Amino acid sequence: MTAPRTLYDKIWDDHVVHQAEDGTCLLYIDRHLVHEVTSPQAFEGLRMTGRKVRAPEKTIAVPDHNVPTTAGRDKHIDNEESRIQVEALDKNAKDFGINYYPVSDIRQGIVHIVGPEQGWTLPGMTVVCGDSHTATHGAFGALAHGIGTSEVEHVLATQTLIQKKSKNMKVEITGSLRPGVTAKDITLSVIGATGTAGGTGYVIEYCGQAIRELSMEGRMTVCNMAIEGGARAGLIAPDEKTFAYVQGRPHAPKGAKWEAALAYWKTLFTDEGAHFDKVVTIRGEDIAPVVTWGTSPEDVLPITGVVPSPDDFSGGKGDAAKRSLDYMGLTPGMKLTDIAIDTVFIGSCTNGRIEDLRAAAAILKGKKIKVKRAMVVPGSGLVRAQAEEEGLAQIFIDAGFEWRLAGCSMCLAMNPDQLAPGERCAATSNRNFEGRQGRGGRTHLLSPAMAAAAAITGHLTDVRELMAEKV
Amino acid sequence: MDKFTTLTGIAAPMPLVNIDTDMIIPKQFLKTIQRSGLGKNLFDEMRYTQDGQEIPDFVLNQPAYRNAQILVAGDNFGCGSSREHAPWALLDFGIRCVISTSFADIFFNNCFKNGILPIVLPQDQVDVLMADAKKGANARITVDLEAQTVTTSDGQSFRFEVDPFRKHCLLNGLDDIGLTLEKAAAIDSFEKKVATLRPWA
Numbered sequence: 262m263t264a265p266r267t268l269y270d271k272i273w274d275d276h277v278v279h280q281a282e283d284g285t286c287l288l289y290i291d292r293h294l295v296h297e298v299t300s301p302q303a304f305e306g307l308r309m310t311g312r313k314v315r316a317p318e319k320t321i322a323v324p325d326h327n328v329p330t331t332a333g334r335d336k337h338i339d340n341e342e343s344r345i346q347v348e349a350l351d352k353n354a355k356d357f358g359i360n361y362y363p364v365s366d367i368r369q370g371i372v373h374i375v376g377p378e379q380g381w382t383l384p385g386m387t388v389v390c391g392d393s394h395t396a397t398h399g400a401f402g403a404l405a406h407g408i409g410t411s412e413v414e415h416v417l418a419t420q421t422l423i424q425k426k427s428k429n430m431k432v433e434i435t436g437s438l439r440p441g442v443t444a445k446d447i448t449l450s451v452i453g454a455t456g457t458a459g460g461t462g463y464v465i466e467y468c469g470q471a472i473r474e475l476s477m478e479g480r481m482t483v484c485n486m487a488i489e490g491g492a493r494a495g496l497i498a499p500d501e502k503t504f505a506y507v508q509g510r511p512h513a514p515k516g517a518k519w520e521a522a523l524a525y526w527k528t529l530f531t532d533e534g535a536h537f538d539k540v541v542t543i544r545g546e547d548i549a550p551v552v553t554w555g556t557s558p559e560d561v562l563p564i565t566g567v568v569p570s571p572d573d574f575s576g577g578k579g580d581a582a583k584r585s586l587d588y589m590g591l592t593p594g595m596k597l598t599d600i601a602i603d604t605v606f607i608g609s610c611t612n613g614r615i616e617d618l619r620a621a622a623a624i625l626k627g628k629k630i631k632v633k634r635a636m637v638v639p640g641s642g643l644v645r646a647q648a649e650e651e652g653l654a655q656i657f658i659d660a661g662f663e664w665r666l667a668g669c670s671m672c673l674a675m676n677p678d679q680l681a682p683g684e685r686c687a688a689t690s691n692r693n694f695e696g697r698q699g700r701g702g703r704t705h706l707l708s709p710a711m712a713a714a715a716a717i718t719g720h721l722t723d724v725r726e727l728m729a730e731k732v
Numbered sequence: 733m734d735k736f737t738t739l740t741g742i743a744a745p746m747p748l749v750n751i752d753t754d755m756i757i758p759k760q761f762l763k764t765i766q767r768s769g770l771g772k773n774l775f776d777e778m779r780y781t782q783d784g785q786e787i788p789d790f791v792l793n794q795p796a797y798r799n800a801q802i803l804v805a806g807d808n809f810g811c812g813s814s815r816e817h818a819p820w821a822l823l824d825f826g827i828r829c830v831i832s833t834s835f836a837d838i839f840f841n842n843c844f845k846n847g848i849l850p851i852v853l854p855q856d857q858v859d860v861l862m863a864d865a866k867k868g869a870n871a872r873i874t875v876d877l878e879a880q881t882v883t884t885s886d887g888q889s890f891r892f893e894v895d896p897f898r899k900h901c902l903l904n905g906l907d908d909i910g911l912t913l914e915k916a917a918a919i920d921s922f923e924k925k926v927a928t929l930r931p932w933a
């Protein structure tokens with residue numbers, strides 16, 4: 262009888278092509294997602310060595326990082342360097358015969374939203390992409406992580422990666438979330454508790470009642486930010502919600518293959534008694550709506566809190582906190598809800614799915630924004646179309662939001678959607694690093710509902726107070 | 733990839749914790765379709781003002797550190813984005829080795845693919861190396877990959893751990909893809925097996 266295994270152990274074992282004596286493995290990759298920023302040098306490498314893409318049918322490309330989110334982008338992209346990168350992806354996709362969703366295709370969007378939406382991402386698979394937020398796909402019980410461009414080239418050429426196994430970490434969220442608390446609050450709270458290096462060397466499995474109660478969209482939000490906690494990947498065991506989400510999607514298995522897949526997927530859970538090297542438990546009831554105050558995703562506090570002092574921290578973190586507060590223009594002791602917001606950004610691979618837009622629209626309905634600008638960037642053309650059909654787009658537009666086309670947009674500000682120096686943004690994205698959304702820009706990370714609340718009050722706001730008004 | 737055997741060079745101190753890859757190379761420089769030429773934009777927003785003037789206080793702008801080949805950095809160096817532009821920029825500037833108490837996973841991997849050696853040491857040893865780096869250009873740190881040692885300018889030596897396979901590749905400047913393609917038969921048979929076991933994959 263084999264020893265009890267974790268979900269990670271099982272997926273890993275099923276993908277080992279070769280294991281060397283020192284434990285270095287060649288791991289087979291089932292799905293390789295590709296975008297325009299981290300792939301041109303990899304395709305160029307293939308050309309220079311005369312190599313082909315080994316499994317073009319398992320390789321899926323979509324431009325997302327650079328693309329403008331305004332009309333006309335399918336005809337022309339003004340920024341020359343961005344245009345060259347997008348054109349390079351067009352050409353590479355064609356030359357190497359890989360699956361491709363160009364800007365003109367309604368299915369185009371952020372690569373981590375397109376993959377699950379089209380049924381490319383399935384439970385038990387290995388999924389990689391030259392992008393750290395590949396962790397998103399772990400929501401399906403797929404082992405998914407970001408890689409560098411050299412590894413992109415390696416996967417293109419060999420459909421494998423050279424890997425050493427990570428350790429197992431369990432993050433359990435017990436009980437249920439309270440009203441106004443979302444998947445984003447879970448994932449930020451976990452990082453707040455463990456730190457941005459707390460997951461380094463681990464693959465995290467998220468479990469517990471609060472995780473089970475999340476929709477697939479919410480689970481993707483949680484896994485998306487596993488990387489912000491330093492983990493290689495985040496995983497959630499597949500269940501009936503997962504199967505229901507996958508069934509019928511364009512690239513999901515059908516007929517007899519579906520039945521066979523389902524039987525296999527139902528074996529994908531952590532065995533009773535399996536060993537975890539690290540365990541973190543958080544009570545779902547203890548999680549509040551949170552925001553970040555600093556320039557690291559670990560700088561998380563409940564919205565009811567106050568800006569901390571550098572003296573609250575020890576070691577190198579004290580100096581980092583001082584630098585963060587200077588950068589963010591905040592004074593220790595001030596209430597988080599007193600922080601005035603200039604701009605609201607709703608979107609990204611963290612929170613650009615339909616459920617996120619619904620949550621924000623529910624707060625915004627019938628209200629007007631009090632911030633200088635607010636934009637919604639749906640995660641894909643299909644999310645955008647669905648939001649229009651459900652009437653969400655009109656709610657955003659009526660409130661004063663810009664209703665944009667799909668892409669990464671202001672999450673990393675490679676396209677024209679950027680903050681000006683000193684501009685303060687409430688963002689549903691994943692990183693509050695210095696300069697992330699534009700040089701000198703100040704980012705507060707929060708959930709879509711909290712972002713909507715900030716939009717209509719003009720300052721960081723406890724969304725629960727607005728929800729109480731509605732009752 | 734260039735080999736890495738031994739290196740004796742100037743080490744620049746960067747004690748800040750959580751130095752992320754957006755700091756190492758901001759996104760406006762990710763629009764290149766080449767690997768080279770990023771050194772001038774390494775740490776761009778910490779190194780230059782908005783109008784492109786050097787910020788004199790920044791460590792790599794100080795005369796003693798302009799030719800640094802080693803960074804001694806605070807915890808969790810290289811966190812954030814997977815951009816390999818970060819090690820490309822470091823390498824293009826001339827950095828071949830980074831020493832810290834911990835590194836983010838993807839950045840750590842990316843270093844080895846580009847002939848950069850990331851070294852993890854305990855806090856007390858990094859503190860000693862940080863103090864040595866702060867002495868300036870006359871204090872040269874020596875890294876010996878074969879022996880797995882880092883030696884300060886006054887001869888204090890620390891042993892570090894490195895994965896044997898990665899060490900082998902760095903010492904010999906080996907291309908991973910070439911090595912993996914030697915196992916093409918194993919990949920073929922894996923694919924055959926999976927076509928039966930998991931035909932939907």
